Amino acid sequence: xxxxxxxxxxxxxxxxxxxxxxxxxxxxxxxxxxxxxxxxxxxxxxxxxxxxxxxxxxxxxxxxxxxxxxxxxxxxxxxxxxxxxxxxxxxxxxxxxxxxxxxxxxxxxxxxxxxxxxxxxxxxxxxxxxxxxxxxxxxxxxxxxxxxxxxxxxxxxxxxxxxxxxxxxxxxxxxxxxxxxxxxxxxxxxxxxxxxxxxxxxxxxxxxxxxxxxxxxxxxxxxxxxxxxxxxxxxxxxxxxxxxxxxxxxxxxxxxxxxxxxxxxxxxxxxxxxxxxxxxxxxxxxxxxxxxxxxxxxxxxxxxxxxxxxxxxxxxxxxxxxxxxxxxxxxxxxxxxxxxxxxxxxxxxxxxxxxxxxxxxxxxxxxxxxxxxxxxxxxxxxxxxxxxxxxxxxxxxxxxxxxxxxxxxxxxxxxxxxxxxxxxxxxxxxxxxxxxxxxxxxxxxxxxxxxxxxxxxxxxxxxxxxxxxxxxxxxxxxxxxxxxxxxxxxxxxxxxxxxxxxxxxxxxxxxxxxxxxxxxxxxxxxxxxxxxxxxxxxxxxxxxxxxxxxxxxxxxxxxxxxxxxxxxxxxxxxxxxxxxxxxxxxxxxxxxxxxxxxxxxxxxxxxxxxxxxxxxxxxxxxxxxxxxxxxxxxxxxxxxxxxxxxxxxxxxxxxxxxxxxxxxxxxxxxxxxxxxxxxxxxxxxxxxxxxxxxxxxxxxxxxxxxxxxxxxxxxxxxxxxxxxxxxxxxxxxxxxxxxxxxxxxxxxxxxxxxxxxxxxxxxxxxxxxxxxxxxxxxxxxxxxxxxxxxxxxxxxxxxxxxxxxxxxxxxxxxxxxxxxxxxxxxxxxxxxxxxxxxxxxxxxxx
Amino acid sequence: xxxxxxxxxxxxxxxxxxxxxxxxxxxxxxxxxxxxxxxxxxxxxxxxxxxxxxxxxxxxxxxxxxxxxxxxxxxxxxxxxxxxxxxxxxxxxxxxxxxxxxxxxxxxxxxxxxxx
Numbered sequence: 038x039x040x041x042x043x044x045x046x047x048x049x050x051x052x053x054x055x056x057x058x059x060x061x062x063x064x065x066x067x068x069x070x071x072x073x074x075x076x077x078x079x080x081x082x083x084x085x086x087x088x089x090x091x092x093x094x095x096x097x098x099x100x101x102x103x104x105x106x107x108x109x110x111x112x113x114x115x116x117x118x119x120x121x122x123x124x125x126x127x128x129x130x131x132x133x134x135x136x137x138x139x140x141x142x143x144x145x146x147x148x149x150x151x152x153x154x155x156x157x158x159x160x161x162x163x164x165x166x167x168x169x170x171x172x173x174x175x176x177x178x179x180x181x182x183x184x185x186x187x188x189x190x191x192x193x194x195x196x197x198x199x200x201x202x203x204x205x206x207x208x209x210x211x212x213x214x215x216x217x218x219x220x221x222x223x224x225x226x227x228x229x230x231x232x233x234x235x236x237x238x239x240x241x242x243x244x245x246x247x248x249x250x251x252x253x254x255x256x257x258x259x260x261x262x263x264x265x266x267x268x269x270x271x272x273x274x275x276x277x278x279x280x281x282x283x284x285x286x287x288x289x290x291x292x293x294x295x296x297x298x299x300x301x302x303x304x305x306x307x308x309x310x311x312x313x314x315x316x317x318x319x320x321x322x323x324x325x326x327x328x329x330x331x332x333x334x335x336x337x338x339x340x341x342x343x344x345x346x347x348x349x350x351x352x353x354x355x356x357x358x359x360x361x362x363x364x365x366x367x368x369x370x371x372x373x374x375x376x377x378x379x380x381x382x383x384x385x386x387x388x389x390x391x392x393x394x395x396x397x398x399x400x401x402x403x404x405x406x407x408x409x410x411x412x413x414x415x416x417x418x419x420x421x422x423x424x425x426x427x428x429x430x431x432x433x434x435x436x437x438x439x440x441x442x443x444x445x446x447x448x449x450x451x452x453x454x455x456x457x458x459x460x461x462x463x464x465x466x467x468x469x470x471x472x473x474x475x476x477x478x479x480x481x482x483x484x485x486x487x488x489x490x491x492x493x494x495x496x497x498x499x500x501x502x503x504x505x506x507x508x509x510x511x512x513x514x515x516x517x518x519x520x521x522x523x524x525x526x527x528x529x530x531x532x533x534x535x536x537x538x539x540x541x542x543x544x545x546x547x548x549x550x551x552x553x554x555x556x557x558x559x560x561x562x563x564x565x566x567x568x569x570x571x572x573x574x575x576x577x578x579x580x581x582x583x584x585x586x587x588x589x590x591x592x593x594x595x596x597x598x599x600x601x602x603x604x605x606x607x608x609x610x611x612x613x614x615x616x617x618x619x620x621x622x623x624x625x626x627x628x629x630x631x632x633x634x635x636x637x638x639x640x641x642x643x644x645x646x647x648x649x650x651x652x653x654x655x656x657x658x659x660x661x662x663x664x665x666x667x668x669x670x671x672x673x674x675x676x677x678x679x680x681x682x683x684x685x686x687x688x689x690x691x692x693x694x695x696x697x698x699x700x701x702x703x704x705x706x707x708x709x710x711x712x713x714x715x716x717x718x719x720x721x722x723x724x725x726x727x728x729x730x731x732x733x734x735x736x737x738x739x740x741x742x743x744x745x746x747x748x749x750x751x752x753x754x755x756x757x758x759x760x761x762x763x764x765x766x767x768x769x770x771x772x773x774x775x776x777x778x779x780x781x782x783x784x785x786x787x788x789x790x791x792x793x794x795x796x797x798x799x800x801x802x803x804x805x806x807x808x809x810x811x812x813x814x815x816x817x818x819x820x821x822x823x824x825x826x827x828x829x830x831x832x833x834x835x836x837x838x839x840x841x842x843x844x845x846x847x848x849x850x851x852x853x854x855x856x857x858x859x860x861x862x863x864x865x866x867x868x869x870x871x872x873x874x875x876x877x878x879x880x881x882x883x
Numbered sequence: 884x885x886x887x888x889x890x891x892x893x894x895x896x897x898x899x900x901x902x903x904x905x906x907x908x909x910x911x912x913x914x915x916x917x918x919x920x921x922x923x924x925x926x927x928x929x930x931x932x933x934x935x936x937x938x939x940x941x942x943x944x945x946x947x948x949x950x951x952x953x954x955x956x957x958x959x960x961x962x963x964x965x966x967x968x969x970x971x972x973x974x975x976x977x978x979x980x981x982x983x984x985x986x987x988x989x990x991x992x993x994x995x996x997x998x999x
Contacts, residue, residue, distance in 0.1 A: 566949035567958035592906030608940035
């Protein structure tokens with residue numbers, strides 16, 4: 038193998054990371070790839086989601102915002118230096134020097150240095166209490182300062198400024214927004230839309246001054262006390278000032294290296310992202326392409342993909358400019374701007390406008406007036422349902438419909454939704470996902486190849502994996518393909534969400550939503566119910582391990598999960614400690630007996646090789662579990678839609694027929710998947726020989742020993758509709774077996790409906806066992822690494838919920854029968870039968 | 884007009900408002916009667932009988948709260964029938980209902996329930 042060429046990446050933000058991912062994706066970086074990469078990032082963090090920066094003050098940590106997948110930094114040939122900065126480039130010698138004194142020679146240098154916030158040249162901007170809004174550290178500084186503050190001013194009423202105002206609002210600071218232009222978001226919105234937006238923002242208690250230039254920061258005692266603005270005698274009082282009035286490309290490094298830069302900044306690049314110096318490239322916000330700097334992430338991602346293509350020898354890929362249509366949520370208000378939103382680039386264009394100031398809705402469609410009556414752009418505030426189609430019309434990929442007014446007219450009951458109606462006409466070349474440049478043809482092909490849900494489409498095409506705004510369109514394309522194929526199943530979760538469980542799961546996973554309130558506000562309606570709340574709680578648990586009963590999550594759980602026990606017919610609960618593989622020591626068994634005796638619990642051996650203890654009142658649960666945890670027992674998750682047990686036969690441990698260690702494997706599997714939350718319960722078993730004493734073929738995951746290894750059977754079921762499991766793979770070694778089970782379970786968790794066992798999920802899988810085998814065993818979707826990584830994250834984050842509960846007095850507080858009395862439920866009556874107690878039937882009650 | 888004493892409402896302290904979790908219920912003993920008290924997400928308080936008429940168990944306080952077409956409701960944790968928190972009416976079976984109780988918050992932040 039030839040020695041790898043060295044690539045230096047200056048700047049490790051969103052676009053830089055995307056570039057690395059694209060290089061790995063093209064096999065250029067990683068095992069045996071022709072490149073090695075040295076990344077130099079100035080911040081102490083690797084790439085994170087700058088677009089969602091305000092959620093940092095809303096409780097998300099730096100780790101939650103990180104874009105770097107687990108293990109990514111272990112990619113062979115990838116070296117990352119954080120807290121360092123490329124300070125000088127010698128284009129003749131082809132090497133860079135960093136602030137910490139590193140000297141690195143390069144075969145290719147990629148500048149992804151991003152931008153710096155623009156701060157106007159006015160007095161006082163260096164006063165303590167003045168901030169910019171760009172990095173996690175900026176947000177941290179604002180948060181620290183805001184602790185003692187009552188009011189703050191944000192200079193800038195554009196996208197960044199409103200995000201900054203939101204951050205202040207979350208921090209409990211009374212915010213005022215000062216915008217130089219006569220309206221908010223002047224680039225994206227017209228007067229009418231800005232007025233509607235301003236109304237809605239002011240309703241949140243934020244003050245807005247437009248047409249107003251900041252002229253100086255007022256300081257007293259070395260601290261900010263206000264902001265002077267032109268035309269006002271009195272300053273606007275404020276304890277802190279945030280400048281968020283736009284960005285400037287960060288091109289100082291390129292300038293000092295003698296590269297061509299634009300008059301108003303930006304490193305000049307061509308359609309291949311090449312700068313004026315050989316083997317030096319620039320991507321993202323620092324790049325000036327055809328006279329334009331893009332301050333959005335999607336064009337930056339496109340440049341990253343193009344450059345990765347070029348560096349892998351593909352001269353046919355090119356960046357020829359990007360659509361700047363945007364859709365975002367600012368302070369809870371949905372706003373979208375599409376194509377030629379102002380009608381300034383289309384001679385003689387006309388606009389159709391619908392506005393409802395009471396509801397806070399504004400919709401405008403800009404139409405050409407040249408006889409073709411083509412939609413060229415538009416603006417939406419409030420209801421964005423027309424957005425996906427509007428984008429397609431404006432790009433010209435979808436023919437403008439006869440009735441343009443229908444696009445913006447208020448929905449009338451019974452009418453077809455604005456979306457969905459048009460996707461059938463979407464031509465193959467129409468770009469559906471702008472972030473990743475995926476067209477309709479590619480998506481349809483993926484669906485025809487077996488991607489039978491939005492998750493599958495995303496996995497196969499990357500569409501919808503960045504901003505998520507095209508997810509509804511993906512669902513519509515899926516429906517359309519399904520309709521054509523004669524399949525028509527689409528089950529929305531409940532009246533509060535118009536999404537299926539798998540769509541919601543993708544939304545939660547991709548957008549990293551961690552609160553039901555936020556999910557409901559952005560993607561649903563109403564206040565939720567007993568269907569969606571536990572379903573969403575399960576998604577949170579599946580996408581990020583952690584205690585399931587803190588804060589808002591406690592309100593989402595069914596009573597079983599809420600009390601970590603199983604509700605019985607009289608209102609008391611049963612307790613099932615985990616007995617991995619069904620193997621239990623005599624001492625353990627004795628403890629179970631003693632606890633049952635002490636609390637007079639009805640005791641029964643379950644079908645899953647454990648012991649169920651019935652009749653515990655909520656106030657007794659902590660005392661019972663203290664005894665159990667002290668004896669080394671853990672929660673058995675009998676109460677959760679989660680892994681229950683991995684049953685086993687005794688295998689080679691004792692059995693004269695056994696060919697493998699069934700108990701050992703069962704314990705290993707049970708300990709690996711314990712606590713794994715899923716759409717429904719998961720049961721498993723391991724048999725030590727073909728006699729199959731553990732009944733593995735009636736389980737969601739069944740393993741049967743062979744002379745050469747293990748056979749893996751999946752999607753079996755007992756219960757009401759028994760179903761024989763199907764054979765997925767044969768004669769596996771243990772590591773491969775575990776990898777297949779990881780992928781199978783995570784694929785199920787991602788794509789199944791609520792309360793759908795693996796058997797019924799499998800029955801609906803288009804392509805059946807061949808499809809499942811191709812995904813899980815042959816990795817046809819390239820998904821297995823990701824699924825296994827998800828499982829590893831689960832394993833690493835596991836803790837016994839009962840142990841965690843007992844350790845925390847606040848968590849224990851809920852285990853009371855009455856809030857105002859320390860006595861048991863007086864209505865409980867028991868009778869004794871066969872030496873144990875059970876709840877009385879009505880005719881037995883006194 | 885003076886009401887006979889027996890018909891006058893008696894308010895009973897149940898719990899501090901601050902101790903309630905929005906979106907979750909608690910059970911209280913009020914004059915020997917089991918009452919389920921709910922603080923819903925928008926801050927409104929409701930009090931209904933803790934007895935689930937379908938199962939005969941005192942479990943209503945442990946149900947998940949939410950709404951059906953805008954009607955604030957609780958679903959029984961036992962067999963999942965939903966009840967209108969304002970009226971007690973069962974939304975899945977016209978013939979069933981929960982008794983409702985007046986509930987209020989005192990200036991000192993105490994939640995009080997009155998028995999009829």
